Amino acid sequence: MGRRRLIRMPFGLIGIGIVCLMVTTGLIWMGVVDDPFGGEPTAVIPLDATIQGVTSRDIEVVEIRPSLGDDLGPNLRPEGGESRLGPRYEFLAEPADPSSEGGLSLVPDPRVSERSEYGFLPKVSSDGIRPLDAYARPFETEFTSIPKIAVIVTGLGLSRAGTQDALDRLPVDVTFALGPYGSNLDQWMQDARAKGHELLLQLPMEPYDFPDNDPGPHTLLVSLQPNELLDRLAWILTRTTNYVGVINDMGARFTTTETSVAFLFEKLKERxxxxxxxxxxxxxxxxxxxxxxxxxxxxxxxxxxxVPREDDIEAKLLQLEGIARARGVAVASASALPVTIRQLQRWSRDLEERGLQLVPVSATIDRPSEQ
Structure with a gap:
C-alpha cells in the first residue's frame, strides 16, 4: 500500500470492533463458567422460613452469648444473692380468697396504703414494706439462664372493649398499665388481679410539643412548683390501688429535665x-x-x-427476642389495640418452646446495666 492509502484506513471502526469482541468474550465467559470472579470466597445459606414484613432495617444486630446465667441481675438469681431493689415476695399481700384464680390481693393492703383527700395513696410501711413488695406478681424459676421478656400493655381502662379483650386473651404474666383517666379503674384493677396480672399506673408527663400534644389535665410539667406537682401526682396515684409502680405517658421533655426528674423520683421512692x-x-x-x-x-x-400493622408488630417482636437472647432480659410496651392484642396472643403461645420466658415487669428491675 502506498502512504496515502495507509493514512485513510478506518482506525475508529477497528477500535470499536476490538472493544465489542472483548465485551462479547466476557459475557460468554460469565455465562458458561460457574465462578466468573475467579475463585472469590462465597457462601450459600439456606433459608427454610421467612417472616412477611421483615426487612433488614427491622433486625437488630446483637451479641449472642453462650451463657446468661451470671448476667440476669440479682432479682433473677436464686435467693441469697446480692442486695436488690426488686420485690421481696415474702411480704406479698394476702388475697381475701386464697383459692382465687390469680392469687393476688384485690383490696388495698393497709400496710402500704394511706388515706388522702383524693383517695388511697401508696406508702412504705413502718417495717419498710413497699407497695412493690406487696402487689408484685410472684416470680420463681429454677432456670435462671433462660432469657426473660416482660410485656406491658398500656391504656387499659380507657376503652371497655379493648380492656376486656386484653383480659380475655393475654397470658397472666403480661403486665397491665391502667390509664388514670379511665373509668371504673378499681373494677378493672380487681378483674386484672383476679386473673393474676401485675399492674402499673400510667403517669402523664410533659412532651416537647405541649400543649399541642396534651396528655391530660393532670400532666406533670417542668414549670410546676413543687406543691403543684405533688398535688397532681397525688391525684394520679389515687385513681386506683394495688399497682407496683408507674410508667410514663409521653414525657419526652420531662424526662430530660434533671431537677424535675430527680424531684419526682424522690417522691416515688418515698411511696x-x-x-x-x-x-x-x-x-x-x-x-x-x-x-x-x-x-x-x-x-x-x-x-x-x-406502626400498628401485623407485619410491623411481628418484626418488633422478633427484635425483642433478639435483645432478650443477647442481654438476658428485655422489656416491651404496647397499646391495647385489637391488632396488638391478637399478635401478642399468637406470639406468646409457643414462647417457652423457643427458649424464652414471659415475666412480670417487676422481675426485670435488677437486670444488668447494658445500655
Missing amino acids: GLMFVDKDESARSIAGRVAAANQLPFSPVDVILDV
Whole structure:
C-alpha cells in the first residue's frame, strides 16, 4: 500500500470492533463458567422460613452469648444473692380468697396504703414494706439462664372493649398499665388481679410539643412548683390501688429535665413504687437519675406497635427476642389495640418452646446495666 492509502484506513471502526469482541468474550465467559470472579470466597445459606414484613432495617444486630446465667441481675438469681431493689415476695399481700384464680390481693393492703383527700395513696410501711413488695406478681424459676421478656400493655381502662379483650386473651404474666383517666379503674384493677396480672399506673408527663400534644389535665410539667406537682401526682396515684409502680405517658421533655426528674423520683421512692421508662426521648436521663436515687427502675427496650400493622408488630417482636437472647432480659410496651392484642396472643403461645420466658415487669428491675 502506498502512504496515502495507509493514512485513510478506518482506525475508529477497528477500535470499536476490538472493544465489542472483548465485551462479547466476557459475557460468554460469565455465562458458561460457574465462578466468573475467579475463585472469590462465597457462601450459600439456606433459608427454610421467612417472616412477611421483615426487612433488614427491622433486625437488630446483637451479641449472642453462650451463657446468661451470671448476667440476669440479682432479682433473677436464686435467693441469697446480692442486695436488690426488686420485690421481696415474702411480704406479698394476702388475697381475701386464697383459692382465687390469680392469687393476688384485690383490696388495698393497709400496710402500704394511706388515706388522702383524693383517695388511697401508696406508702412504705413502718417495717419498710413497699407497695412493690406487696402487689408484685410472684416470680420463681429454677432456670435462671433462660432469657426473660416482660410485656406491658398500656391504656387499659380507657376503652371497655379493648380492656376486656386484653383480659380475655393475654397470658397472666403480661403486665397491665391502667390509664388514670379511665373509668371504673378499681373494677378493672380487681378483674386484672383476679386473673393474676401485675399492674402499673400510667403517669402523664410533659412532651416537647405541649400543649399541642396534651396528655391530660393532670400532666406533670417542668414549670410546676413543687406543691403543684405533688398535688397532681397525688391525684394520679389515687385513681386506683394495688399497682407496683408507674410508667410514663409521653414525657419526652420531662424526662430530660434533671431537677424535675430527680424531684419526682424522690417522691416515688418515698411511696415505694417502681418507675418504667418508655424512653420516648433519646436524651432521657431517667435511668441515670433512678440509679443515683436507688429507685426501682426498668427501661422499655421496644415499643411494639408504633406502626400498628401485623407485619410491623411481628418484626418488633422478633427484635425483642433478639435483645432478650443477647442481654438476658428485655422489656416491651404496647397499646391495647385489637391488632396488638391478637399478635401478642399468637406470639406468646409457643414462647417457652423457643427458649424464652414471659415475666412480670417487676422481675426485670435488677437486670444488668447494658445500655
